[in-house]
Amino acid sequence: MTEMSTIRDVAKLAQVSVATVSRVLNGNGYVSHNTREKVAAAIKQLNYRPNDVARSLFKGRSKMIALFVPDIMNPFFPELARAVEDMTTQQGFTFVLCNTDDNLNKEMAYLEALKQKSVDGIIIVSSTMTAEYMENFDIPAVALDRIIHTNISSVTVNNREGAKEATQYLKDIGCRRIAHVSGPEHVSNARQRLKGYLDIAQKSEWFNYEYIEQGEYNFEGAKKATQILLTKHPEIDGLFVANDLMAVGAIKAAESLGLSVPDQLSIISFDGIKLGETTSPALTTMAQPIYQIGARAAEMLIKQVEQNEAQTLVEEFSVKLIERDSTRKKGENQ
Amino acid sequence: MTEMSTIRDVAKLAQVSVATVSRVLNGNGYVSHNTREKVAAAIKQLNYRPNDVARSLFKGRSKMIALFVPDIMNPFFPELARAVEDMTTQQGFTFVLCNTDDNLNKEMAYLEALKQKSVDGIIIVSSTMTAEYMENFDIPAVALDRIIHTNISSVTVNNREGAKEATQYLKDIGCRRIAHVSGPEHVSNARQRLKGYLDIAQKSEWFNYEYIEQGEYNFEGAKKATQILLTKHPEIDGLFVANDLMAVGAIKAAESLGLSVPDQLSIISFDGIKLGETTSPALTTMAQPIYQIGARAAEMLIKQVEQNEAQTLVEEFSVKLIERDSTRKKGENQ
């Protein structure tokens, strides 16, 4: 390939004006069948492709959509990204993935950079971003997984209800002392999951705030938290862990203390990432419809972008219990 | 925020020409200290940010770099992406992650779309892309993890040598029958790893081509492959698995057959992803310097982009054995 040809080259070759070429390119305005053919032939002959940058400059929009995630190393987010990517790409947008480390400065820097590139909109998973900051940038946005503000559209799941179900499930299979490894306090869905745990646990006579330990939403934090929990309170026989990644840490912790999961300790977690099927034991978990929520968020954003719809939509999906091998009913053998 | 201000607004406010504003913006050309101050003040007052799209249109470059990965759900690639993202962002580029499913059509579509956006360069992990196709697009590129062609710069690791070491390691700890779960044949590094296995295995009197089973570089494929291997050949006591993700499947397979890892079966794999530390048992593996190779590829590409350096660079990093719990020396107790 030598030089990129422009709309002018096509016009010249087809012996029409650039406006006509633009018309057939965009499929609007009148253009006779005959000229359309000529133009199409010229386009083909030159292997012409319109320059998106010029288009963006004129339109002030770039056909780009970005997804902000706090931690690309947590498999939950690649799964989510996958959904957003599929949906946006399919609709002709270029998909940009931004890893923010849940760090406001990085988020702001990305927002700034993307705005300068006329990004059309962003889908954001964030615990640190505020509505005020977002407003400054005036970019269409949808919050995903974590609510930012009531005036920003969001797609989430019923975290509290799911957490209740999880905790209740542990009771139902016969656990007598149920502890919780929670996510960070500054993350809204972590707070909701904690509340759901409390909804059930606080009604039990054995309940004790020492049964809650914070595990940072990562492997290491959860492992430590679980070790503390299990060492201080050997009577614990059920554990609700705030996400799957942490549950892997919890299993490791139990293992390090010589405790068998699920024989001596039942563990249930949250998210339903693929990884949970592959651990030993496989994770019983409250599964989010990860692909759907990602796809839905993308859909909402695209509608917002294309129809200039300012309306704030709030959508909440339901999680679903998946029983695997990290929990076992008391008295049952393998 | 109301309306974006332009370079004209700044010029007007500072009472200079747009050319002068451009000069201070880009730090080139002469501009007196005094005017520089005036301009800076105007920029600040208007909270002016240059429009990258207009810049791109003029320059024909966009300050965007893309990374193509075949499978964002394999944790190896998020780790790699993380490195590329850090490096590119730090150098002022916008980072774009593209998931290709190792599918030539998707790769071509992305290439096309990105070219229209004047992307500066791409880093590509691919088994399907060819040098001919790449040439058609004429975009600076660096191949990562998998070599595409000798005339395209690449960053890889010593797959064959690493595989040899892995297999030798199994021998050294006393394994008598060592099998291999290989990656797909069309992936160059998988072929190399297979060769490395053969380098050692073929010299052994017990060797048998039935000790090689293909596992698709994913969890399910590896699980099946391992089940076949272990069922047909119960004498196998050592397994070299072509990557960590597959090793998780291999462990599951062993488990499903009631075989204990590492007591009855030692497993070593390849990659050194974080996930390997969290499995039960934790994976003994040939660790790639994932972050470094990603960062190095980004570095190479940026140099190529900025200095218009056409020179083809080939860089090979070394893998390193990390002993964890999926292997055990024969005769040793826990």
Place this chain on the structure above:
DNA sequence: GTGAAAGCGCTAACAT
């Protein structure tokens, strides 16, 4: 040292 002006490739009035 600074300004005027052309032009990057495209789209959308506005004419005809």
Place this chain on the structure above:
DNA sequence: ATGTTAGCGCTTTCAC
């Protein structure tokens, strides 16, 4: 049904 042209916001000759 098609052509002419202004202009999106910027950078860079080329004058002065």
